[in-house]
Amino acid sequence: MMKELNAIFAIAARDFSKFLHDRFRILATFVFPFVFIGVLGGSLQSNLGEKAGFNFMTFVFVGVIAQVLFQSTASGIISLVNDRETDFSREIFVSPISRYSIIIGKILGESLVALAQGVGIIAFGLLIRVPIDFSRLAGLLPLAFVVCLYGGAFGILIMANLTNQRFANQFFPFLMFPQFFLSGVFSPITSLPPGLSLLSHIAPMTYAVDLLRSVYYAGTKEYSLIVLAPFYINLAVMGVLFAIFIVIGTTLFVRGERNR
16 A cells, blocks of 8 residues: 555656646746736626626636646646656556556646646736635635546546547647637636537536636626536536546556556
8 A cells, every 4th residue: 555655646746846847838837827818808808898797807717727727637647648658657657556556646746737837827817917806716726626636537538548649639639629618718608509508518627617617706796697507516517527537537548558
């Protein structure tokens, strides 16, 4: 048990250390919110804010936090595809530790990375003076790790079905980018045509975004304009999907590694 725990923490620490030394990834943490919170959110607020009935910068701010937590953890898990081809990870895969420990360590490490990026986004929001209710923002903190775990489980499911890094680099953006819009990161999705509404409910990121917004906007007059479902429904759906993703993904991953 201690050997497995040491392996889990070592893998998690390695991933977090890699993030701290990756200047491009740290820079990207701030570029993305600058474009979408500062530019897009500010533009929508100027043009549609009064008609919409809520502040678009705050709306996009909460959505981007959920999106980054979900996507960062998922993409970090998928990096295992590349890790298989590097010398360090070959040592991991041939070491006498459980493949499940590799998965748990990877999820933990990438969750820490995503949480660090979330802190950076909050700092950026303060810098550009996004209207933030700090008491409501504090209510999101316990759920941030839940969103990370959910994103990690989704990443495991996708990673287990990818064969090489080149395909992963092509497929992952194609899979994630439509979810930015289907999940309502940048615009409300409470009133969509039937076809788009169906796709929106299929997109896993939708429930992560709506979960944080359902807590942040709870008890406000904007709630019905922004939130799709109550907190407990989003959490229940995420719990079910997490179990499905983690079981199927880990099973496929372990089976694939045994056949290598």
